[in-house]
Amino acid sequence: MTTPARGLHARVLQALGPAITAGDYPPGSVLRTDELAQSFEVSRSVMREAVRVLESMHLVESRRRVGVTVRPTAEWNVYDPQVIRWRLAGRDRARQLRSLTVLRSAVEPVAAGLAARNAGPEQCAELTECALGMVATSRGHQLEGYLVHDVAFHRVILAASGNEMFARLGDVVAEVLTGRTQHQVMFEDPDPEAVTLHVRVAEAVREGDARRAEELTREITVGALHELDVLAP
Amino acid sequence: MTTPARGLHARVLQALGPAITAGDYPPGSVLRTDELAQSFEVSRSVMREAVRVLESMHLVESRRRVGVTVRPTAEWNVYDPQVIRWRLAGRDRARQLRSLTVLRSAVEPVAAGLAARNAGPEQCAELTECALGMVATSRGHQLEGYLVHDVAFHRVILAASGNEMFARLGDVVAEVLTGRTQHQVMFEDPDPEAVTLHVRVAEAVREGDARRAEELTREITVGALHELDVLAP
DNA sequence: GTGACACAAACATCTGACTTTTTATTCCGG
DNA sequence: CCGGAATAAAAAGTCAGATGTTTGTGTCAC
Structure with a gap:
């Protein structure tokens, strides 16, 4: 890795x-x-x-x-991906995952809104591909495969926002998603509703519907927060 | 410095x-x-x-x-405060300031909302003090004094959010505010409306009104974005 | 008690020799 | 002419030892 x-x-x-x-x-x-x-x-x-x-x-x-x-x-420079990785591997992983997920819930919806305005056809295609990949791997204990597409999806969103600071959070989000998969802070199969939401975000971005992209992404991150409350209390 | x-x-x-x-x-x-x-x-x-x-x-x-x-x-690790400082001192300061301000506009409202729920009396007092300091220095070309209180204000908000990742953005915001003052990307006196908004955010936090704190902070950051569009096109 | 001073601890810097990895080149056989 | 293996060279990587510099602390005279 x-x-x-x-x-x-x-x-x-x-x-x-x-x-x-x-x-x-x-x-x-x-x-x-x-x-x-x-x-x-x-x-x-x-x-x-x-x-x-x-x-x-x-x-x-x-x-x-x-x-x-x-x-x-x-x-500490807690935005350094290296530091994040170290901390996610250590003790207070739970607290760490939560604060990172709250950060995501603030940033990703806005990023998705911007992506809906700025994404090029290339990026839209990538996004759709990622979403389809997530659907394909969402059942039957294929968490590793799912993770790859999930990470890619959020990376594309953040990159397509056109904002450099958002784009660079791709690594952070990747660490979070990887961290919660590797450390079993995750159900055996991903939440079907979350999968659907990703597909719909890809749609919204493709159609340039900023408000909907933002709102749907907000639902994704809120869901991630809830999931965290259930699995790592 | x-x-x-x-x-x-x-x-x-x-x-x-x-x-x-x-x-x-x-x-x-x-x-x-x-x-x-x-x-x-x-x-x-x-x-x-x-x-x-x-x-x-x-x-x-x-x-x-x-x-x-x-x-x-x-x-590049663009969240490293050192890197931010270097870039703000260099050429594409304008682009840099804009992407950082967009980041602020995503994060700070959420942080303010959390602060309204989590801030202790101590922090509320500090916040009020900062806001008053901003009012006091908002006229008569006291940009340096204003900057000190402005930075302190946003630091307290981010810290009071109770979220570690938000708190650590205090340095980043400080760099942004300092950068735009030092590099004349700023009017001679701060926007009076912005000053008022800060005072009202302090109120909202003190009263525990999360939604209002969030909304008012959103207005502050949107204003900052507009100001940037005017001054650094 | 207090201030000046000397000592020592730990980092900071420099130097030169040696090792290791990686790339480019050369050379040879086909 | 081409491809692969041997070779050479370039640059970073590692090490050991000497020496400088700052700074906390304790001592000693007053």
Whole structure:
């Protein structure tokens, strides 16, 4: 699914990042680069690069004479897809999924409305194809196949909105959908009503009906929220 | 305004980052670490750390035998506050401001609605204080003072929503508001109607009227969009 | 108690050697 | 002429060690 860790420093990150986001090193904890380098059996240079990346994600702060301190959760760059992935794999996955789904419920309807105005024929076709794919895989425990089409569908909507910030939420939504499938926060088969809604959104976008696209997408995201309340209370 | 560059690698970043986001090195360009290190007069270690950070922002990709390639704009982590700041300082500030403002128009109304349900007395007080501060500085070319209260206001709303993802957009909104003030994409005095709307949002939140808070905030963001159309066509 | 000062801890930087991966080129057999 | 295998080279990746720099802390004189 994710690239299998190119480079030593990336492997260190894939161990350290999840540990920090999971709370193994609670905010305020102090790490020493040298010790970390030893425990991971890498050179200081490599460890320093890893720390720099964590620092750019605002997960830690490196200060002379003090060490590398873990920053308060409220300061983390939680829009970094990497951070999202780490957190979805960790403990408070439920809380994380909920706040992300609320974000989706704010953004995706507006994006769908814009998509209805801006989508080109190409994108409309893609959208229809995705929706059909979802229908085809909506029964018989084909969650992986369904996921692929679902992710693609929402990616196309966000991209077709013509707004760069929306488009870049494609990764975030992908993480959410993947996360809830992989971690069994999902029924065995997707909600048939949700599938229908996707098909109708594709229609609305094709017809350029912004208001309907927005409203239908709102129903999808509201449904996702409810589903979350049922499955991850 | 921003921290004045702690460490050598940060200083390199503050030069390279804006250069890349401004398009001085268009996507596909290949940089060599050694050359960069020489031209910035730093050691390779420092340059490597800087590159690693750029890589974590998905601005570049580093591959053996090839070099450091600038990635397509569509892949950048545009939610990284650092990246936002760099881009707002660069060329297509107008386009950037617009897409960020559209994002605000999707998120902030929903956040305000949630804030009306979740805000504690403390936050309500803060909100009122911010609104009053905005009123006080809304006349007589006090744009800097106004900005402070405006930023604080929206931060409180986003934080009071109780949703972590919304809360973390506080930095993004701050960048937008600061950006449009600093770069003269703003009238000499703020729109009086906008000021009034902020006061009324504070009221609505205090009274727990979610629907009204949402609707009023929508008016604020729609106004911001219109203002943008007028001032940065 | 307080302020100046010295010490030490941890990160920060530099350097040079060595390794590894990947790409391009060359060379050979068909 | 072509295709594939051997080869060379380029650039990032890794490491180890020396040295600089900031800063928290404790001490000592007053």
